[in-house]
């Protein structure tokens with residue numbers, strides 16, 4: 566297939582998409598969040614990262630990307646000004662409606678890139694599971710923390726609990742990709758003490774409870790700054806290595822989907 570001139574679906578004409586579908590049935594959909602990221606990273610961090618990862622994966626694998634969803638589910642981040650949250654039902658519906666529209670046109674394999682880890686994952690997983698069962702399309706989520714866990718462990722220099730929110734790895738990726746929006750000198754370390762089962766760092770193994778958060782407890786736990794973990798060890802070199810690894814891993818998975826995943830679509834209704 567010839568190299569795509571424009572990887573974003575919305576930059577193409579409808580006939581370009583029809584031609585693409587003659588040869589390839591895979592598409593990427595980026596999901597983000599507009600939520601506080603302390604004093605060193607912009608509110609759009611999770612959305613910027615999912616879109617920039619998607620763009621590099623798309624160029625590497627010659628895959629189209631659907632328009633990104635900028636906002637997600639972030640109720641606890643409402644503790645800080647500027648955060649926008651959807652209701653989880655809205656996010657689930659967005660996944661269903663966007664994916665079912667694409668499936669109506671003939672897309673069969675949808676790779677969702679999530680830039681917002683834990684909070685976005687439950688509503689997106691519900692949405693993609695509904696779409697999978699309804700249509701038979703292949704649905705998968707690539708979240709940097711999980712598809713790039715090994716590289717994260719290799720690069721991370723922070724102590725246990727240092728990976729959380731606005732921390733070393735996402736700050737490093739932002740310092741590499743969008744330095745003009747960042748303020749590294751304002752980064753801080755905040756690793757709260759908590760019960761041993763209440764570890765939020767995904768890179769730490771062990772027995773864990775899952776607890777709910779709210780604006781009051783979140784604001785207190787993040788010291789009125791908005792950071793959970795350690796951002797002081799972030800740097801652009803680490804971000805470059807982390808970004809390249811996540812792009813390579815997702816590209817490898819898309820090549821596997823293109824070559825080996827068999828799909829038989831049923832029910833290609835327009836979402837109404």
Ligand SMILES: [Zn+2]
Pocket residue numbers: 602610611680681730731735
């Ligand atoms: Zn983030």
